[in-house]
Amino acid sequence: MIRDARVLRAGFVPREVEHRDAEVNHLSSVLEPITNDEPADTAIVTGPSGAGKTCISKFVTERLREEVLDVEATYVNCWRNHTRFRALYQILDDLGTTIDIHRQSTPHDELTNRLQEYDGPRTVVILDEVDQLEDPSIIYTLHDLPQFAIICIANTEEELFSQIDDRLVSRLRSSEHVRMDKYHDDQLFDILRARAKWGLDEDVIVDDQLYRIADAAAGDARLAIGILRTAASKADRENCDRITDDILLDSAEDARAQIKQKSLESLTPHQRVVYEIVRDHGPIGPSEIHEHYSDDVDDPRTKRTVRTYLSKMVQYNLLEAEGTSRDREYSIVDSKVASPMG
DNA sequence: GCTCCACCGGAAATTTAGGGAA
């Protein structure tokens, strides 16, 4: 029943982007100077999750590379590569200049030097989830090098600007800003129908079901496609020739759980223990968290380190904090959005 | 208004981990 599984994967970039013509054209025009071997402006792409920020950024750069020979592109997920070293390493790795760079014994400056010395084709650097960078100075470094055009992707402008220093803020304010909104239900339906058409056999899923997925996903294309993918593979495993309503209902829950699971996998064992304490006992204050935590592990870290864990998990949207001082309490983020799938 | 105190988070110091060279 699954014709082409790639189409249903999260990172898939389609040949045609639906309902984002204005944004695609806007971003293309910002990068346009590159086609004449001239430096391009930095672009900032903002919008809620699942609005298609990553998708159109990759789409536009891929199309650019089809049109022009001497253009490179590199994609950095700053959430996974949140240190300056890892982000720089990822870029240099894509450019093929990391042959003799080793993770542990190469100074930071060496990576910066490599970047400055780079004299290959002009390169578009997509910095996804850029507000997750621990040290945003990498934006500054790249911004100064005419060889690189940067696309900064973040949820909101405020989140991005709150992380970086004033000098850079004033520079970025003059950058081109592509704003994206959540998809409407009918737009999401079109996206799903296109994916179903290429990814699944005919009649595996009916329009009414696609509408219900669009409705349940509340404007989030990543979630919508995740639900479709989960439903298709579930039906495939169960040897059904079409997706039943029961399967669809289960898949909506599973797809949400999967997205959260991905975040949890990036936590260290100690961080995981802290998360589980908050999940089981929350809302709960920091002292109590540390007491439970010290009981649960053999070699507990200090309160200060646990505070760092907690603020990190708040940033990752796994936990939420209420109160500012002595009244502060942590609880897990409730991802159960009312689901109209039934 | 004052003091206490749990908590926050920045900065610097220290420890840990992992790779290369001799």
Place this chain on the structure above:
DNA sequence: TTCCCTAAATTTCCGGTGGAGC
């Protein structure tokens, strides 16, 4: 193996914040 180097993680220290109780 041992020594040396560096990034990353952690700890130590500490000033700042803001409820709670008086």
